[in-house]
Amino acid sequence: MKNKYHLPTPIGIALIEGNANGVEKISVLSETPERNFQDTELTEAAEQLKAYFKGELQEFNFSIQPQGTAFQQRVWQELLKIPFGKTTSYLELSKRLGDPKAIRAVASANGKNPLWIVVPCHRVIGSDGSLTGYAGGIWRKKWLLEHESPAQQQRLF
Structure with missing residues (x-):
């Protein structure tokens, strides 16, 4: 059974889902949930997300258990290597995975x-x-990038 935690953030309610083995999913809700969940097994993830939004945390260290195909897992592992405040392109990510033609995948x-x-x-x-x-x-993506690196984003956008 998945535990749930609803966390208000500046850009929507985060829904954290997982269990004692780790967080499986974090998504943002487009509307306020009818029932508020705050399961204690997910408190550490919620606290780290709060610190991120306050500008006090740049790297998460709670246990994650994302579910996906082997290829998706490889892509997600590569995403974890993108430093806080930096960006990369889909093409560059494809090259790092060894196949520049795999950009759509x-x-x-x-x-x-x-x-x-x-x-x-x-x-x-x-x-x-x-x-x-x-x-x-897109508005959330822009907000997150500006939150992580205001000086760099002013130059990019």
């Missing part, structure tokens, strides 16, 4: 990332520096 895996913010898919942008699709909405 990489973009698809990026879009299926189940761990919002923690696996930083928001740090992947177009080769020309443009913001591209983001499951949480």
